Amino acid sequence: MADIAAGSVAVAARRPRRRVWISKRIAPYVFLLPFVLLFIAFLIIPLIYAFDLSVYKSALIGGTRFVWFDNYKRAFADPNFWGGVVLLIKFGLMQMPIMLALALLFALILDSGTVYAKSFFRVSFFIPYAVPAVIATLLWGYMYGPAYGPFAQLATAVGLPKPDFFTDSTILPSIANIAVWEYMGYNMIIYYAALQAIPTDLEEASLMDGASAFTYALRIKLPMIIPTVIVTIIFSIIGTLQLFSEPYLLINLARNVINSHFTPNLYAYTLAFTGQQYNYSAAISFVLGGVVAVISYVFMLAANRGVNR
Amino acid sequence: MTIVGKSNASAGFVRNRWLLTGVLSIYFIYTFLPLVYVITASTKTNPDLFTSFGLWFSSDFHLWQNLHDLFTIQNSIFLQWLWNTFYYALVSGAGSAVFATLAGYAFAKYDFFGKKFLFALVLGAVMIPQTALVIPIFLMLSKVGLLNTPFAVILPSLVFPPGVFLMRAYVDEAVSNEIIDAGRVDGAGEFHIFSSLAFRLLMPGVTTVFILAFVASWNNYFLPLVVLNSSEHFPVTVGLAQWYASAVSGSGGSLLFTVVMAGALVSILPVIVAFLIMQRFWQGGLGAGGVKA
Numbered sequence: 210m211a212d213i214a215a216g217s218v219a220v221a222a223r224r225p226r227r228r229v230w231i232s233k234r235i236a237p238y239v240f241l242l243p244f245v246l247l248f249i250a251f252l253i254i255p256l257i258y259a260f261d262l263s264v265y266k267s268a269l270i271g272g273t274r275f276v277w278f279d280n281y282k283r284a285f286a287d288p289n290f291w292g293g294v295v296l297l298i299k300f301g302l303m304q305m306p307i308m309l310a311l312a313l314l315f316a317l318i319l320d321s322g323t324v325y326a327k328s329f330f331r332v333s334f335f336i337p338y339a340v341p342a343v344i345a346t347l348l349w350g351y352m353y354g355p356a357y358g359p360f361a362q363l364a365t366a367v368g369l370p371k372p373d374f375f376t377d378s379t380i381l382p383s384i385a386n387i388a389v390w391e392y393m394g395y396n397m398i399i400y401y402a403a404l405q406a407i408p409t410d411l412e413e414a415s416l417m418d419g420a421s422a423f424t425y426a427l428r429i430k431l432p433m434i435i436p437t438v439i440v441t442i443i444f445s446i447i448g449t450l451q452l453f454s455e456p457y458l459l460i461n462l463a464r465n466v467i468n469s470h471f472t473p474n475l476y477a478y479t480l481a482f483t484g485q486q487y488n489y490s491a492a493i494s495f496v497l498g499g500v501v502a503v504i505s506y507v508f509m510l511a512a513n514r515g516v517n518r
Numbered sequence: 519m520t521i522v523g524k525s526n527a528s529a530g531f532v533r534n535r536w537l538l539t540g541v542l543s544i545y546f547i548y549t550f551l552p553l554v555y556v557i558t559a560s561t562k563t564n565p566d567l568f569t570s571f572g573l574w575f576s577s578d579f580h581l582w583q584n585l586h587d588l589f590t591i592q593n594s595i596f597l598q599w600l601w602n603t604f605y606y607a608l609v610s611g612a613g614s615a616v617f618a619t620l621a622g623y624a625f626a627k628y629d630f631f632g633k634k635f636l637f638a639l640v641l642g643a644v645m646i647p648q649t650a651l652v653i654p655i656f657l658m659l660s661k662v663g664l665l666n667t668p669f670a671v672i673l674p675s676l677v678f679p680p681g682v683f684l685m686r687a688y689v690d691e692a693v694s695n696e697i698i699d700a701g702r703v704d705g706a707g708e709f710h711i712f713s714s715l716a717f718r719l720l721m722p723g724v725t726t727v728f729i730l731a732f733v734a735s736w737n738n739y740f741l742p743l744v745v746l747n748s749s750e751h752f753p754v755t756v757g758l759a760q761w762y763a764s765a766v767s768g769s770g771g772s773l774l775f776t777v778v779m780a781g782a783l784v785s786i787l788p789v790i791v792a793f794l795i796m797q798r799f800w801q802g803g804l805g806a807g808g809v810k811a
Contacts, residue, residue: 230707237628240712244621244682245636251674252643255654262654315545318538323531325539332797333546336553339789341737343755344782347762348552351559351779352572359555359572390549444644451647454739458759461766477649482744487653494650501645 263492273488280492289470290493294450294500296381297472301449304385308393309441313431315393316400321426331401335394342391346458349387353462375463384455392448396441403437404430439512443505450501453478473497556786559779560584567776584780591773595749595757596781603736603753603785606671611732614678615724618731622685623712623720627698637686643679648740656744670745671753675735681727688723689716729796736789754785 231239263280267273284290318324319331337345353374355361361371374383407430453474460467469483470476473493481490554573561581562570570576588596624630625637655674659665664673693716701711717724739755746752749760758781765773 231709233628233702233708236708237624237630237633239709240620240624240628241636244617244677247617247673247677248640248643248679251655251677252646252651255651255658256646258658259650259654262657311545315542318542323535323538324542325535330542330546332794334549335797336790336793337549339733339793340786341739341755343737343739343759344786345552347758347778347782348556350762351775352552352555357559357567357572357775359551362571390552394549447645451649453648458762461763474647474649477647477653478740478744481649481653481656487657490649490653494647494653497647498645498650501647505645 259491259494262488263495265488267488280489281496283489284492284496287493289476290473290496293470293473293476294497297450297452300381300385300452301446303381304388305442305445305449307385308389309396309438309445311389312393312396312441313400313438316397316404317426317431319397319401320404320430331398335398337391337393338395340391342454343458345387345391346455349383349390350459350462353383375459375466377466380459380463380466384452384459387455388449388452392445396445399441400434400437403434407433435516439509439516442512443508446505446508447501450497450504473500556779556783559776560783562776564774564776567779580776581780584774584776585784587774587777588780588784591777592749596754596784598750599752599754599757600785602668602751603755606668606675606742606753607732607735609672610675610678610735611728613672613676614681614731615728617676618678618681618727619685619717619720619724620712621682622687623689623693623716625682625686626689627693627695640679640682652741652744655741659745665745666747666751668751671735671738671742671751674741675731675738678727678731678734681731684727684730685720685723688720688726692719692723725796733789754781758782758785 264275264277265273266276266279315330315334319327324330340348352358352360355371355373360374364371373379404426451474452472456467456471456475457478469479474497477490477493477497480486480493484490551573558573558575559567561579561584562576563578563580563583566576566578566580621640625633651674656665659670664670697715697719698711701715706715736753737755738753739759742751742753742756743759746756749757752760758778761773761781762778765775765778
């Protein structure tokens with residue numbers, strides 16, 4: 210079928226007035242072709258290749274040999290890997306509820322219209338999303354600084370001890386804050402759009418006075434956007450388990466608390482690019498993919514149960 | 519909705535309105551703290567950064583000198599980084615938008631063998647951890663000699679699965695089957711129908727996907743970090759992060775914290791301005807994605 214398409218392109222090139230003509234039967238394949246080719250080249254093949262890597266082991270002596278699932282066995286028993294997963298679960302349980310609750314609250318406030326300068330707030334809250342994660346981490350890294358950071362400066366000015374943002378107990382909240390700052394507005398906009406899509410006739414009929422607008426939003430509208438909320442939670446879970454840029458950059462400031470296996474992605478990166486252990490690193494990535502799938506699936510099951518009850 | 523509010527200006531309503539505006543204002547201050555900091559820090563000398571209060575200007579206004587340093591040190595490499603970032607994002611954004619539109623159109627308007635399976639595959643792609651893809655992509659690119667070239671960043675970024683779901687939903691809404699059938703009755707080929715009838719109707723959707731893919735590429739860090747190693751190909755994210763690391767470790771010699779901040783300021787301003795100008799598109803697009811997903 211590619212031949213037919215190519216043939217008609219050639220015809221069209223010779224006679225400029227005639228258009229490329231493709232039939233209804235082959236049209237979907239032609240339309241899909243460029244995307245699918247790239248999808249195969251940069252998604253499917255790399256995945257197969259990674260899987261292939263993950264069942265081999267290369268050693269200085271003996272070269273590369275097939276080891277079945279040895280790398281996976283090692284990954285399943287690797288405390289460095291599971292430590293990273295547990296840390297991210299802790300991180301997610303701290304960061305996601307705060308971020309999504311704020312996003313929902315602000316979306317409901319903006320949607321109910323009981324606020325001044327509505328579009329000003331809507332746009333400004335979204336602005337951090339335009340800041341690359343790397344730069345956001347840079348900015349907060351400066352803000353957290355003990356000498357030039359405003360928090361430490363304020364604490365010193367009023368005679369309090371300087372806050373340390375990079376200890377074992379503060380590092381997770383410090384990173385969580387960066388993630389909330391970056392992605393709250395994005396989630397808020399998604400909720401806001403979902404709220405705006407709810408037909409307003411219901412509201413016009415039931416609204417007695419303006420003060421009840423927010424109550425109305427909470428009682429009637431919130432339940433209607435639960436499916437959207439579930440989708441954003443799944444995306445947040447996937448994003449959280451892949452945390453990399455923020456801790457990778459903060460290593461510069463917090464060498465004592467962020468190690469090379471702080472998060473699973475950081476661990477896989479270190480294994481591959483400083484240890485040259487591509488095979489084991491590929492296995493780690495697959496196990497992480499499995500963890501992402503399992504956690505998302507369990508959450509979806511739980512959410513469906515909750516909604517159907 | 520504002521009309522409803524205005525017609526009900528009871529005392530309680532006005533009080534709530536101020537209260538909620540206050541709540542939003544507090545979050546607004548939080549949102550803008552780092553942005554204020556990057557502006558004030560860019561205007562200081564390096565010693566002043568350590569001695570003056572972070573959220574206000576110091577007496578010595580040093581912005582022009584910092585910008586001058588930013589654009590001249592290491593043979594004006596920062597300018598090259600900015601250009602690279604823009605170029606990678608533009609090509610990735612435009613390519614992803616076109617390919618996602620074609621694919622979304624096929625999913626929305628045709629029945630074909632393997633449709634459900636293929637769509638499920640594209641959906642599932644979102645779950646794959648970055649490292650699972652980037653490490654094999656790195657090894658594959660090194661085999662074909664594309665490592666450390668612009669292609670290494672651009673080609674993988676042309677695959678933007680979220681664009682496909684977004685366009686599928688958008689085509690469903692914006693292009694009616696009647697229009698397509700009318701085109702067929704008139705004897706137009708499928709590609710002609712797409713390019714001269716459907717594409718025009720799809721422009722807002724295409725623009726949204728372009729913006730989302732452009733921003734995704736602009737913000738990307740992990741892929742360029744892995745596949746590029748000479749600094750002339752770096753995007754701003756990788757370059758600035760490297761400067762920052764050397765400023766912190768003190769190994770950069772002349773690299774100053776304030777120059778890094780000036781670099782951060784220069785690299786986020788264009789995106790923020792573009793976001794403000796094009797807000798109609800991304801708001802609509804995120805909405806469509808959120809509702810349909």
